[in-house]
Structures are given as C-alpha cells and as structure tokens.
Amino acid sequence: MDQxxxxxxxxxxxxxxxPFSHAVKVGNLVFITGQMPTDPKTNEMILGTFAEQTRLVLENxxxxxxxxxxxxxxxxxxxxxITNMGHFEEVNQVYRSFFGRDLPARTCIGVTGLAGGADVEIDMIAWIPENQSK
Structure with missing residues (x-):
C-alpha cells in the first residue's frame, strides 16, 4: 500500500x-465518501423531509x-x-446554509434510488490546509 x-x-x-472507507486522504486532498442521512449515534437512517435529510447528511x-x-x-x-428533482430548491436551501456565500463546484444528480431508502446523498473533495493536516 502506498504510504x-x-x-x-x-x-x-x-x-x-x-464496504468502503469514510474518506481517503492523498497529500492535502481528502475524498469523502457519500454520506447518508444516518444518525451517527444510533446508525439509524432518518428518512424525514428532503431538507431534514440534507441537513443530517451535511452534519455527517x-x-x-x-x-x-x-x-x-x-x-x-x-x-x-437526490431521488426527486422536484425537491431541488429545498435541498439547495439547506446546502447553501452549510457553505454560506462561497460555494464549491458542484454537480446535482437525480437518481431513481439510494441505499437504505434515503432521498439525499452527498460526497465531497476537500483541501486540508497545511497547518491543519493530520
């Protein structure tokens, strides 16, 4: 394995x-696996509204x-x-609040289904600042 x-x-x-890792770090980049609306304390999938699911996914x-x-x-x-593009604006409102004004590049994909019956999944690529790298 490459160190x-x-x-x-x-x-x-x-x-x-x-069968996957939460993330993979390469140098100062981290590739975060798509997160689901799962309560991190109970590992229970929370299938609320699209806004509620988006909020929990972003918290994860x-x-x-x-x-x-x-x-x-x-x-x-x-x-x-997202499983229903009719909820695009609902998802966007919560998503925008997570980032504020400066938004990353993004693709939004309408899908016919997600694991566990979820309606929202989000993955990310992020930079780890030099003084923060663990």
Missing part, C-alpha cells in the same frame, strides 16, 4: 452501510471534515444525489 494514500474510518461518523460530512482537519470553507467539489 501517501491514507484510508480513514471515523469513530464519530455513522458506520458505513457498504462535517464530522469527517473536522476529523481530517478541513472544513466547509475548504471543500473544492461536491456531488449531490
């Missing part, structure tokens, strides 16, 4: 529902960002997967 590639499993984020991503020494200001790119 420059670090696979990360967070003890604070929800347990993955599949923040747990991993914090653990690797990054934050929403250093997110470079994200992909948002």
């Amino acid at each position: 420059n590639i670090v696979k990360i499993m967070s003890g604070n984020a929800p347990t993955p529902i599949g 991503l923040k747990i991993i960002l914090d653990e690797v020494g990054s934050d929403p200001d250093h997110v470079i790119q994200s992909r948002v997967f």
Whole structure:
C-alpha cells in the first residue's frame, strides 16, 4: 500500500452501510465518501423531509471534515444525489446554509434510488490546509 494514500474510518461518523472507507486522504486532498442521512449515534437512517435529510447528511460530512482537519470553507467539489428533482430548491436551501456565500463546484444528480431508502446523498473533495493536516 502506498504510504501517501491514507484510508480513514471515523469513530464519530455513522458506520458505513457498504464496504468502503469514510474518506481517503492523498497529500492535502481528502475524498469523502457519500454520506447518508444516518444518525451517527444510533446508525439509524432518518428518512424525514428532503431538507431534514440534507441537513443530517451535511452534519455527517462535517464530522469527517473536522476529523481530517478541513472544513466547509475548504471543500473544492461536491456531488449531490437526490431521488426527486422536484425537491431541488429545498435541498439547495439547506446546502447553501452549510457553505454560506462561497460555494464549491458542484454537480446535482437525480437518481431513481439510494441505499437504505434515503432521498439525499452527498460526497465531497476537500483541501486540508497545511497547518491543519493530520
């Protein structure tokens, strides 16, 4: 295994529902696996409104960002997967509040289904500032 590639499993984020790491760090970049609306304390999928699911997904991503020494200001790119594009604005409102004014590059993809019956999943690529790298 290349020592420059670090696979990360967070003890604070929800347990993955599949065979993957929460994130993979390469240099000062971190590739965060798509997070689901799962309560990190109970590992229970919370299937509320699209806004509620988006909020929980972003909270789970923040747990991993914090653990690797990054934050929403250093997110470079994200992909948002939603099961119903009719809720696009509802998802966007919560998403925008997570980042504030300066938004990362993003792709939003309408899908026919997500694992566990979720309606929202988001993955990210983020920069880890030099003074924060763990």
